[in-house]
Amino acid sequence: MTTESLPNFTAPARQHWDSISADIRQRLLANVWCGHCRHDVTITDFSGTIKGSDLLLVGKCSECHGDVARVIEAV
Template sequence: MAIESLPDFTPQARQRWDSFPADFRQRILSNVWCSQCRHEVTITNFSGTIKHGDLLLVGKCAECHNDVARVIEDS
């Protein structure tokens, strides 16, 4: 998947995201549930923040453009 532009991340979220291996990041981006499509999709046009210690990605479904989100829990 090609990302058109760099996502907008808070500094803390950028640090956490960059700490993950590239293959893990790719799997996360292509494994987001869309309630409209009712299956796993790829997230696009996403941003990242830290909420309650977890990394939260918020963006759009690549198929229907519905709002989607993915939480990566702090371990």
């Protein structure tokens, strides 16, 4: 998935996301906890913002389509 297909990223979030290597980005997207499914899922239809200094991805569970989120801490 390329960032061009992610229109709902804020500019700072896009910059942070682009600084992460493509293989790591794919692993992060495929490793999101769903409280409803009770296991790791892939996040879909997500957007990105910066909260504090961390990148927050908010989207949908690939299995139940419920709300999920992933925080990627700044290093």
